Amino acid sequence: MIKAWTGNQIRSAEAPLLANGQGPELMQRAAHGLANAIVRGLLRRRGQVYGSTVAVLAGSGNNGGDALYAGAFLARRGAQATAVLTSARWHTEALAAFRRAGGTVVQAGQAGPALAGELAAADVLVDGILGTGASGGLRGAAAGLVAALQERISRPTNGTGPLVVACDLPSGVDADTGQLHQPVLRADLTVTFGGAKLGLLTDPGAGAAGRVWTVDIGLGPHLPEPALRRLDPGDVPALWPVPGRSDHKYTRGVLGIAAGSASYHGAALLAARAAVATGVGMVRYLGPGEICGQLNLLAPEVVCGSGTIAENRSQAWLVGPGAVADPEQAQRAREALASGLPVVADAGALDLLPAELGPHVILTPHAGELVRVLAGQGVSVDREQVEASPAEFARLAAGLTGATVLLKGAATVVASPAGTLFSQDNATAWMATAGSGDTLAGILGALAATVRPQDLDRAGIAAPDHFAAVAALAALVHGLAGTAAAAGGPTSAAAIGHAVPAVVRALLREPEQRPGR
Numbered sequence: 001m002i003k004a005w006t007g008n009q010i011r012s013a014e015a016p017l018l019a020n021g022q023g024p025e026l027m028q029r030a031a032h033g034l035a036n037a038i039v040r041g042l043l044r045r046r047g048q049v050y051g052s053t054v055a056v057l058a059g060s061g062n063n064g065g066d067a068l069y070a071g072a073f074l075a076r077r078g079a080q081a082t083a084v085l086t087s088a089r090w091h092t093e094a095l096a097a098f099r100r101a102g103g104t105v106v107q108a109g110q111a112g113p114a115l116a117g118e119l120a121a122a123d124v125l126v127d128g129i130l131g132t133g134a135s136g137g138l139r140g141a142a143a144g145l146v147a148a149l150q151e152r153i154s155r156p157t158n159g160t161g162p163l164v165v166a167c168d169l170p171s172g173v174d175a176d177t178g179q180l181h182q183p184v185l186r187a188d189l190t191v192t193f194g195g196a197k198l199g200l201l202t203d204p205g206a207g208a209a210g211r212v213w214t215v216d217i218g219l220g221p222h223l224p225e226p227a228l229r230r231l232d233p234g235d236v237p238a239l240w241p242v243p244g245r246s247d248h249k250y251t252r253g254v255l256g257i258a259a260g261s262a263s264y265h266g267a268a269l270l271a272a273r274a275a276v277a278t279g280v281g282m283v284r285y286l287g288p289g290e291i292c293g294q295l296n297l298l299a300p301e302v303v304c305g306s307g308t309i310a311e312n313r314s315q316a317w318l319v320g321p322g323a324v325a326d327p328e329q330a331q332r333a334r335e336a337l338a339s340g341l342p343v344v345a346d347a348g349a350l351d352l353l354p355a356e357l358g359p360h361v362i363l364t365p366h367a368g369e370l371v372r373v374l375a376g377q378g379v380s381v382d383r384e385q386v387e388a389s390p391a392e393f394a395r396l397a398a399g400l401t402g403a404t405v406l407l408k409g410a411a412t413v414v415a416s417p418a419g420t421l422f423s424q425d426n427a428t429a430w431m432a433t434a435g436s437g438d439t440l441a442g443i444l445g446a447l448a449a450t451v452r453p454q455d456l457d458r459a460g461i462a463a464p465d466h467f468a469a470v471a472a473l474a475a476l477v478h479g480l481a482g483t484a485a486a487a488g489g490p491t492s493a494a495a496i497g498h499a500v501p502a503v504v505r506a507l508l509r510e511p512e513q514r515p516g517r
């Protein structure tokens with residue numbers, strides 16, 4: 001499990017150490033971690049550190065101090081290091097160390113227009129302008145310089161241009177929300193200190209951070225419960241509902257699905273097939289007879305039925321995919337939402353939410369649908385606002401509705417109504433294709449019906465967060481299945497579902513054979 005904290009949580013954890021006079025020591029640990037990561041990057045790219053060009057953008061605070069000490073370390077290893085001071089103030093000791101190591105210093109405010117071009121030609125560019133002490137985004141000379149660099153350094157780099165390394169976080173990323181205050185220089189690698197910051201693991205910050213590497217500076221004993229968690233492949237075996245010898249289909253769990261309508265057959269087929277692929281005792285399907293017929297040709301193991309929710313005993317329900325303008329399906333969604341059973345409410349069902357929901361109801365909106373869910377709670381936002389701060393709005397929606405909210409995106413965030421966040425970044429942009437969400441709904445439905453609460457307890461997940469963890473698990477498997485199905489090229493929603501059994505099989509294997517490692 002990967003954990004992340006807000007900037008303030010990290011700063012509070014540092015506070016007792018700073019009060020003990022350990023500030024300089026912490027900074028040395030941070031700077032060494034940063035320098036070591038840069039050395040590894042240089043060795044991979046150039047085969048040596050000696051003779052490489054390293055440019056350090058250094059702001060006025062400790063973030064600049066970390067970056068300057070790292071620059072000094074690299075200069076002593078034979079790099080040609082240049083520091084660009086972005087403010088009229090700087091970390092005095094760190095700059096002195098940088099100069100002693102042979103580094104060259106320029107002031108951003110006094111440099112000519114050629115500076116951005118020169119920096120863009122360096123082997124490594126270190127963003128040490130702002131860290132957790134930032135308020136708002138870059139201003140003045142720093143903003144102008146970063147905007148000019150944004151134009152010169154194209155992303156993705158395809159191996160050309162400098163290796164951009166963010167010190168603690170890319171300057172302009174909000175450590176607590178992942179919001180971007182432009183201009184932000186997108187990093188290839190973010191080396192973060194003491195613990196990952198929430199804003200590095202949720203979009204859009206995650207998109208600007210590149211790979212995130214955490215340097216242990218000894219804050220561990222002082223850190224509170226994390227503000228956000230991410231399941232990793234190693235967490236799956238402990239949570240996965242592997243059937244035991246004494247299990248039969250009803251003890252494993254039955255998922256009921258009320259999806260599809262006259263105009264949308266595909267969503268029901270995709271969701272039901274993905275649920276079967278995820279492994280469930282039984283899938284019951286309720287909906288138009290025509291869909292049942294098609295479904296049974298594709299998935300004869302699905303038991304088709306009619307009637308109400310109460311008449312079709314299940315351990316969990318999936319309602320809503322493709323269910324529009326169909327009064328019978330709407331009635332089933334309402335009944336499922338009131339049943340007290342775990343319910344995955346997707347697409348059409350998101351417009352049918354009752355006033356009172358609990359964490360056992362998992363809403364699965366994309367950003368546009370979350371706008372509607374929030375409107376139903378009297379909150380007026382637009383899609384751009386949700387996309388600019390998905391973690392914040394997912395948490396708001398969970399708090400207001402009382403449900404668990406899984407907000408789909410490049411990184412998918414899950415919020416429990418208790419305020420706990422998960423974020424999964426296992427997907428590939430090839431999965432941005434119609435029906436991919438229906439496949440996720442099927443995977444999640446299957447897990448909602450089958451994951452055992454005692455396994456979640458044993459994994460240290462608090463009861464109010466159980467359904468959030470199940471949703472995160474589904475997003476993890478969906479992302480890995482999509483990545484496997486795409487294999488670097490186009491894929492389809494059906495192919496994502498087909499890839500699930502092999503991905504789960506691999507996840508349950510020995511550690512070194514797991515995907516996503």
Ligand SMILES: NC(=O)C1=CN([C@@H]2O[C@H](COP(=O)(O)OP(=O)(O)OC[C@H]3O[C@@H](n4cnc5c(N)ncnc54)[C@H](O)[C@@H]3O)[C@@H](O)[C@H]2O)[C@@H](O)CC1
Pocket residue numbers: 014018023024026027030059060061062063064066129130131132133134135136137138139167168169193217
């Ligand atoms: N506290 C510690 O002892 C440690 C802190 N570490 C580093 O210290 C950083 C936090 O240091 P600071 O608290 O000095 O904060 P920062 O380095 O983030 O910078 C704060 C400084 O930037 C200025 N500033 C704030 N917002 C600005 C804006 N929008 N535009 C321009 N200037 C702005 C402030 O006036 C202040 O001088 C962390 O991110 C991390 O890199 C590490 O050295 C580990 C130990």
Ligand SMILES: Nc1ncnc2c1ncn2[C@@H]1O[C@H](COP(=O)(O)OP(=O)(O)O)[C@@H](O)[C@H]1O
Pocket residue numbers: 366408409410411412427428429430431432433434435436437438439440478
């Ligand atoms: N850029 C992206 N990168 C990774 N995953 C993505 C991206 N865009 C969308 N996805 C994933 O694809 C799925 C799309 O779901 P959704 O928008 O509901 O589509 P649909 O309604 O067509 O099924 C979600 O799981 C989402 O997380």
Ligand SMILES: [K+]
Pocket residue numbers: 063127128129130131166167168169170171
């Ligand atoms: K930074």
